[in-house]
Structure formats: C-alpha cells, structure tokens
Amino acid sequence: MRHIDRDQATTAPAVTATGPTTATPATPATAPATAATAPATPIPAPAVTVAVGRPGRRRLRPVLLAPVTALALAGIVTAAIVLNDGDRRPAVGTSSGAAADMQPVSVLLGQISDAAGKRDTPTVQDDQFSYVREKVREADLSSGKAVVGPLHDYELWLSQDSEPVRKQGLIRSDGETMPLNAEFGDTNGTPAGFSRPTYQWLASLPTDPGRLLDHLYAKAPQAENRERDQAVFEQIGDLLDQVMPARTAAALYRAAAKIPGVTEAPRAQDAVGRRGLGIARSDTENGVVTEWVFSTQDFAYLGHSTRLTKDTSYAEAGTLLDSSALLESAVVDTPGRLPGSEKK
Numbered sequence: 001m002r003h004i005d006r007d008q009a010t011t012a013p014a015v016t017a018t019g020p021t022t023a024t025p026a027t028p029a030t031a032p033a034t035a036a037t038a039p040a041t042p043i044p045a046p047a048v049t050v051a052v053g054r055p056g057r058r059r060l061r062p063v064l065l066a067p068v069t070a071l072a073l074a075g076i077v078t079a080a081i082v083l084n085d086g087d088r089r090p091a092v093g094t095s096s097g098a099a100a101d102m103q104p105v106s107v108l109l110g111q112i113s114d115a116a117g118k119r120d121t122p123t124v125q126d127d128q129f130s131y132v133r134e135k136v137r138e139a140d141l142s143s144g145k146a147v148v149g150p151l152h153d154y155e156l157w158l159s160q161d162s163e164p165v166r167k168q169g170l171i172r173s174d175g176e177t178m179p180l181n182a183e184f185g186d187t188n189g190t191p192a193g194f195s196r197p198t199y200q201w202l203a204s205l206p207t208d209p210g211r212l213l214d215h216l217y218a219k220a221p222q223a224e225n226r227e228r229d230q231a232v233f234e235q236i237g238d239l240l241d242q243v244m245p246a247r248t249a250a251a252l253y254r255a256a257a258k259i260p261g262v263t264e265a266p267r268a269q270d271a272v273g274r275r276g277l278g279i280a281r282s283d284t285e286n287g288v289v290t291e292w293v294f295s296t297q298d299f300a301y302l303g304h305s306t307r308l309t310k311d312t313s314y315a316e317a318g319t320l321l322d323s324s325a326l327l328e329s330a331v332v333d334t335p336g337r338l339p340g341s342e343k344k
Contacts, residue, residue: 105264108277109257115299117250122331124199124243129157129169129335132241133328134303135271139321146315151271154324156180157335160198164189168196170335177336194219194235199331202244209254216255230283233259234290240301241326268293270303271323282309288321302326 124130136154139146155172158180159165166189168180182190192201206212213232220235222228236256256262261281268278268291276296282289287310293302305323308315330339 103257103262105262105279106257108264109253109262109279112277112279112294112299113250113253113257116253117246119246119249121246122243124160124331126161126163126200128160128331128333130160130199130243131158131328131330131332131339132156132326134241135325135327137271137320137323139315139319141314144314146319146321148320157332158196158198159335160200160331162192162198162200164191165196166190172336194221194238197239197242197244199243199245202239202242202248205248205251207247207251209251209258212251213255213258225286227261227283227285229259229261230281230285230290233262233281237290237292237304240292240304241324241329243329243331265291268305270305270325272303272325274302274325276302284309287312287317 132155134154135151137149137151139148141147152174153172157169157171159167159169164182164186166182166186168182168190171178171180183195190196192198206215216232216235217228220232222231233256236252239252256279259281263280265278265280267275268280269275270293274293277294277299278291279294280289280291287308288306289309290304290306292304294300295302303323303325306321308317308319308321310317328339332339
C-alpha cells in the first residue's frame with residue numbers, strides 16, 4: 001500500500017525514501033492482470049509472477065503526513081512528519097487479547113489468513129528485486145486544499161539484498177523512471193526493515209499473531225496526532241503488496257484481527273473500481289478511514305483506499321486521500337525490467 005510518489009521525486013534526480021510504505025502474498029497466475037473498470041462479477045486475484053532471468057518489482061509509500069495517511073507532497077513531506085516509536089506503545093499483549101479475537105471481523109480475516117497461508121511463494125535471492133505494478137490515485141495538499149489527481153501507473157523495483165543498500169531500486173510513474181536511493185540519514189545504506197521489506201526480513205517476523213502484533217506495536221513508526229492502533233493497522237497495510245512467505249502473510253492478517261477498531265467494509269473498492277471484501281479501520285484523532293480490499297473469489301489482496309471521515313480545512317468528509325489497485329507482484333533479476341520480458 002505504501003509508495004513513494006513521483007511528486008517526491010521532482011526535487012532531485014534521484015528519489016530518497018523518507019519512511020515506510022504495502023505487499024501482497026504471492027499467488028500463481030498464468031497471465032498478468034490488467035486494469036479495468038469496476039466489474040459486475042467477482043474479480044480474480046492480481047497476477048503474481050516469478051521471472052527467473054527477467055526483471056521487475058514493487059511500490060513504496062511515504063510515512064504518514066499528519067493528518068493524511070498516504071500523501072506525497074513535494075517539498076514538505078519530511079518537515080511534516082514526527083516519528084515516535086515507543087512513547088505511546090501499549091504494554092505487550094494489550095491489543096492481542098481474547099476480546100479482540102471475538103471481533104466479528106476476525107472470521108473474515110481468518111478466512112483471508114487461511115487462503116494466504118496456502119498460496120505458493122517463490123524462492124527469493126538477495127541479488128533479486130521485488131516488483132509491484134499498480135494503478136494509484138492521490139490527493140495533493142501543497143496548495144492548502146486537497147486536489148485529487150488522476151489515476152496513473154506506478155511501478156517499483158526494490159532490492160532484496162539482506163545487507164544495507166545505497167541504491168534501493170527504481171520507481172516508474174507514468175513512464176518516467178527514477179532511481180530510489182537510500183533513505184535520508186542512512187549514510188551506510190538503508191537496511192531491510194519496514195521501509196525496505198525484503199522477503200528475508202519478512203520471513204524473520206514472528207508467525208504467532210500475538211507475538212507479531214506486539215512486535216508491530218513496538219516497531220511501527222508513529223506520526224503525531226495519529227492513533228497508535230491506526231499506525232499499526234496501516235503498517236500492516238504497507239506490507240500487503242509484497243511477495244512474502246505464506247506463513248508471514250497468514251500471521252499478518254490474524255494479527256490485524258486483534259487490533260481494536262478493525263471492522264468489515266462491505267462497500268470497499270480499489271483504485272480501478274474493483275469491488276471486494278473490505279477490511280477497514282477509522283482513526284478518530286485525525287478523521288480518516290483506511291480500507292483494504294480483497295477478492296471475493298480467493299481472498300487475494302486487491303488494493304486499498306484512504307478517505308476523510310470529517311470535514312477539514314483542506315477538504316470535506318469523504319474526500320479521497322489515496323488509493324491503489326494492485327495489478328502484479330513479482331520477483332525479477334534486474335531493476336527496470338518487466339516480469340517475463342526483456343523489454344525495458
């Protein structure tokens with residue numbers, strides 16, 4: 001769900017990531033998925049392919065700009081972000097108790113988890129790159145008012161190297177390709193982690209949902225004026241478009257079911273209008289709701305949306321802040337190339 005925008009990249013020849021970003025459990029497919037208008041019938045899962053000897057990869061999203069959950073605003077992103085990793089962290093186990101397991105949404109997330117746990121996943125090497133292709137829409141707040149931009153293409157190739165890297169990969173937005181450098185301050189390179197979630201790093205996360213949730217509460221970045229529960233929910237969402245071990249994907253969904261305030265969203269749809277099963281959480285502190293969308297056929301992750309739930313100085317309630325539609329997730333050998341193709 002997370003990504004670094006083209007707008008962020010306009011201030012310098014190379015893009016520098018400023019914080020965390022989304023990933024899907026890999027699912028086998030025989031042909032790449034293509035964007036379409038909202039279908040009348042249930043839609044299949046996005047294509048997930050593995051390109052051996054070919055190239056491709058994923059999308060990064062900036063850290064939250066309070067009060068907006070996923071906006072990339074040229075020139076003001078870094079100044080607007082305040083991180084707090086521990087001050088408002090609940091005690092270990094606070095959000096993973098039996099009461100949370102009784103939420104009605106737990107049944108649906110349990111089904112999504114079971115499906116994710118049964119999917120085949122590729123073997124990923126350190127010298128490869130993950131690839132994500134999406135359609136995205138975002139609001140620009142640089143004028144002081146939310147201006148929702150048009151739907152556009154987004155591709156991201158991300159290094160799977162377990163060691164810190166100075167060159168994280170590439171971003172391609174509407175045909176323009178830009179390098180993605182290490183995050184600001186990472187003079188020795190950006191390590192694998194929430195802001196660069198490699199397959200091996202994802203494989204290292206706890207697979208017990210309670211332990212995983214405690215880990216997420218301890219480590220997920222926190223933006224000022226955002227509920228801690230919302231920060232963890234969105235941190236999970238930022239991993240859902242990634243290629244990851246099936247057991248990790250399954251654990252993430254069961255961990256999400258334990259977060260207070262998580263509900264079903266019956267009218268959820270992604271950026272291209274595909275309707276599906278929705279999982280949502282509203283942040284009452286800054287008045288936003290984030291929804292994840294899943295296929296009604298096989299519970300595969302399709303995309304997300306984030307909207308305002310109350311009027312603000314920059315937009316009315318209901319305004320779209322950002323959305324995505326995952327079209328393809330893969331592993332490739334070379335950044336800048338597409339799965340199953342030598343074409344740049």
